[in-house]
Amino acid sequence: MSTKEWLTVIAAGAGVFFMVVAAVGLNRMPDFYTRMHGATKSTTLGISFILLGSALHFGTPFAITKAVLVVVFFFLTAPVAAHALARAAYFRAVPTCPSTALDELKGHYRPETHELEGEVKLHCCAGTAAAEVVSADEHNSAPANASGETGGAVEG
Amino acid sequence: MSGAMNLLLLVLASSMGLCFVRLLRGPSLPDRVVALDQIGVHVAAMAILYSIAQGRVVFLDAAVVASLLSFLATVAFARYLEQGAEL
Numbered sequence: 001m002s003t004k005e006w007l008t009v010i011a012a013g014a015g016v017f018f019m020v021v022a023a024v025g026l027n028r029m030p031d032f033y034t035r036m037h038g039a040t041k042s043t044t045l046g047i048s049f050i051l052l053g054s055a056l057h058f059g060t061p062f063a064i065t066k067a068v069l070v071v072v073f074f075f076l077t078a079p080v081a082a083h084a085l086a087r088a089a090y091f092r093a094v095p096t097c098p099s100t101a102l103d104e105l106k107g108h109y110r111p112e113t114h115e116l117e118g119e120v121k122l123h124c125c126a127g128t129a130a131a132e133v134v135s136a137d138e139h140n141s142a143p144a145n146a147s148g149e150t151g152g153a154v155e156g
Numbered sequence: 157m158s159g160a161m162n163l164l165l166l167v168l169a170s171s172m173g174l175c176f177v178r179l180l181r182g183p184s185l186p187d188r189v190v191a192l193d194q195i196g197v198h199v200a201a202m203a204i205l206y207s208i209a210q211g212r213v214v215f216l217d218a219a220v221v222a223s224l225l226s227f228l229a230t231v232a233f234a235r236y237l238e239q240g241a242e243l
Binding site: 001005008009012013015016019020022023024026027032035036039040043046047050051053054057058060062063066067069070073074077078080081084085087088089091092094114 | 157160161164167168171172174175177178184186187189190191193194197198200201204205207208211213216217219220223224227230231233234235237238240243
């Protein structure tokens with residue numbers, strides 16, 4: 001086999017390796033969110049490597065353009081799909097695994113409008129305090145939104 | 157070249173079997189949706205490997221269509237879950 005063919009096989013093999021990592025992570029991770037995290041990221045990398053292999057193999061401008069298009073498409077759509085799914089699962093209170101230390105979004109989603117209220121201040125260190133809400137009027141001087149409906153949007 | 161690609165296709169098929177395991181035993185509906193999404197991506201990757209093995213560019217179009225369909229299915233399922241389907 002020539003050098004180009006070896007490079008093709010190596011790139012496609014790396015891609016297949018990452019796809020297998022995604023499938024193993026889908027089975028081994030403890031809860032839904034970590035499963036989705038593992039699966040989405042590594043399949044994006046895996047399919048990029050496989051398409052690199054196909055671009056190396058064909059080498060024509062047509063095939064390379066098509067491979068680049070598919071890679072761009074995956075980089076755009078995979079995070080969107082994962083985010084939509086994680087958001088839906090969070091609203092429906094899909095449980096996290098028991099060793100989860102901190103849920104900074106807890107109680108900050110309005111259950112009827114599905115909107116985030118105010119601005120969630122993120123804490124870098126887990127276990128110090130729960131996230132606190134900067135109230136909406138303090139943030140953008142709109143006092144109509146200030147009535148606190150901090151009812152339990154999501155019972156985590 | 158074709159032999160190596162056939163071997164990689166075999167590995168990818170067993171990885172797809174692992175995704176089927178999660179699809180069957182996933183405790184909640186979002187787990188099953190993630191498994192379905194992964195199966196769609198595996199189908200796209202298989203189409204690309206098959207196009208390399210056969211030496212024909214045409215099969216890359218199948219990969220485009222498979223990835224598009226799996227993305228649309230995932231977003232539609234997420235919408236359906238957010239509107240309050242049974243978990």
